[in-house]
Amino acid sequence: MSKKTLIIGAGGVGNVVAFKCAMNVETFGEITLASRTVSKCDVIAANIKEKVGVHIATAKVDADSVPELVELIERFQVDIVINVALPYQDLTIMDACTQTGVDYLDTANYEHPDTAKFEYKEQWERDGQFKYAEIMGLLGSGFDPGVTNVFCAYAQKHYFDEIHSIDILDCNAGDHGYPFATNFNPEINLREVSAKGRYWENGEWIETDPMEIKQVWDYPEVGPKDSYLLYHEEMESLVKHIKGLKRIRFFMTFGESYLTHMKCLENVGMLGIKEVEHKGMKIVPMEFLATLLPDPASLGPRTKGKTNIGVFAKGIKDGQEKTVYIYQITDHESCYAEVLSQGVSYTTGVPAMIGAKLMLEGKWQAKGVHNMEEFDPDPFMDELMKQGLPWKVMELEGSATREVK
Numbered sequence: 251m252s253k254k255t256l257i258i259g260a261g262g263v264g265n266v267v268a269f270k271c272a273m274n275v276e277t278f279g280e281i282t283l284a285s286r287t288v289s290k291c292d293v294i295a296a297n298i299k300e301k302v303g304v305h306i307a308t309a310k311v312d313a314d315s316v317p318e319l320v321e322l323i324e325r326f327q328v329d330i331v332i333n334v335a336l337p338y339q340d341l342t343i344m345d346a347c348t349q350t351g352v353d354y355l356d357t358a359n360y361e362h363p364d365t366a367k368f369e370y371k372e373q374w375e376r377d378g379q380f381k382y383a384e385i386m387g388l389l390g391s392g393f394d395p396g397v398t399n400v401f402c403a404y405a406q407k408h409y410f411d412e413i414h415s416i417d418i419l420d421c422n423a424g425d426h427g428y429p430f431a432t433n434f435n436p437e438i439n440l441r442e443v444s445a446k447g448r449y450w451e452n453g454e455w456i457e458t459d460p461m462e463i464k465q466v467w468d469y470p471e472v473g474p475k476d477s478y479l480l481y482h483e484e485m486e487s488l489v490k491h492i493k494g495l496k497r498i499r500f501f502m503t504f505g506e507s508y509l510t511h512m513k514c515l516e517n518v519g520m521l522g523i524k525e526v527e528h529k530g531m532k533i534v535p536m537e538f539l540a541t542l543l544p545d546p547a548s549l550g551p552r553t554k555g556k557t558n559i560g561v562f563a564k565g566i567k568d569g570q571e572k573t574v575y576i577y578q579i580t581d582h583e584s585c586y587a588e589v590l591s592q593g594v595s596y597t598t599g600v601p602a603m604i605g606a607k608l609m610l611e612g613k614w615q616a617k618g619v620h621n622m623e624e625f626d627p628d629p630f631m632d633e634l635m636k637q638g639l640p641w642k643v644m645e646l647e648g649s650a651t652r653e654v655k
């Protein structure tokens with residue numbers, strides 16, 4: 251019987267998910283794209299009709315409201331909800347899924363709008379409700395989190411008896427030509443990079459000041475780039491699921507200009523998330539800044555260059571030390587040519603579609619709330635190859651590194 255799919259959120263990532271589901275219409279069946287601003291859904295639907303020849307329906311929804319979501323899900327009788335709105339909406343959408351008995355997938359873990367802190371606690375706590383409703387929730391099916399978790403599971407399955415250290419390396423060497431812009435939702439992006447860093451070693455989380463630890467890593471097809479240690483959400487689940495792990499860190503590349511702009515904005519209070527009074531009105535500086543910055547969806551036609559995101563793992567196989575680097579390179583301009591979007595939205599949206607595809611096909615199915623590395627990585631890795639995100643594996647001798655000293 252034909253399936254029915256609901257995508258919530260019509261931003262940069264929602265555009266890619268809608269395109270890619272339409273390109274796999276035999277799995278996703280009848281597709282509906284719903285968001286707060288329905289005109290954005292209509293533009294995406296028209297582009298899909300023109301480029302892919304598939305009709306998708308559109309709808310308006312306030313995803314902060316569980317009753318509105320329940321009404322929408324019941325109206326369209328969907329089999330799965332793909333949440334690519336903002337992390338603030340994760341819990342309401344999950345609750346609407348348990349009320350209606352429909353599977354759930356997202357790409358970023360829950361954040362409360364008033365606290366710049368993200369963790370899986372509230373989502374993992376819904377595991378019992380998901381099991382009781384006999385539905386599945388797949389958390390973090392983007393690139394990082396998402397593909398990076400699957401790369402770790404793949405390394406564990408095929409290359410190691412035990413993985414001792416993991417460095418997740420996220421490089422965006424794209425250039426959009428603006429002095430300052432963010433590649434995905436500005437508020438979420440700036441909250442993430444201005445927060446304290448954190449990594450995990452020998453069973454403990456170690457906190458660092460924002461951007462305190464810098465290393466230069468040599469990225470294949472991109473070259474050496476300044477990379478800064480950040481806290482990133484996939485580490486929270488990977489420390490639970492990867493055998494023998496002693497350390498895990500996450501690095502992201504930033505250019506001088508980006509960091510100087512960010513420091514300046516921070517110094518003048520523009521990254522604040524608490525309300526301030528302005529001429530009798532209450533405004534949140536970060537929200538106002540997000541209004542001023544270019545819409546990430548508008549970067550598509552201007553962005554040139556590549557992304558390279560991967561996992562650098564060291565460990566033991568048959569008693570020997572070994573190092574494996576699994577990575578994926580995406581070209582921003584090719585993404586635009588295919589789905590009218592830049593590479594960061596593309597690398598997030600394609601894995602969201604793949605996660606949902608495996609769920610609908612029953613290849614990844616388990617009741618309750620799950621992270622990506624809990625499933626067999628092989629079907630996901632096969633889909634990455636077929637759906638536009640081909641990856642490579644580099645096997646290195648002993649404890650080799652690509653860090654440039």
Ligand code: NDP
Nearest residue numbers: 259260261262263286287313335337358392393394434435
């Ligand atoms: P955008 O800001 O471009 O889009 C977000 C969309 O959600 C907008 O269309 C917005 O509506 C809609 N939205 C916001 N609030 C509501 C609401 N209350 N009800 C209904 N719709 C709402 O963000 P992105 O597309 O860049 O990012 C989408 C998600 O992907 C985010 O959660 C982000 O954290 C995640 N992400 C994950 C990555 C990964 O690798 N795992 C990487 C990059 C992003 P409106 O148009 O009205 O503003």
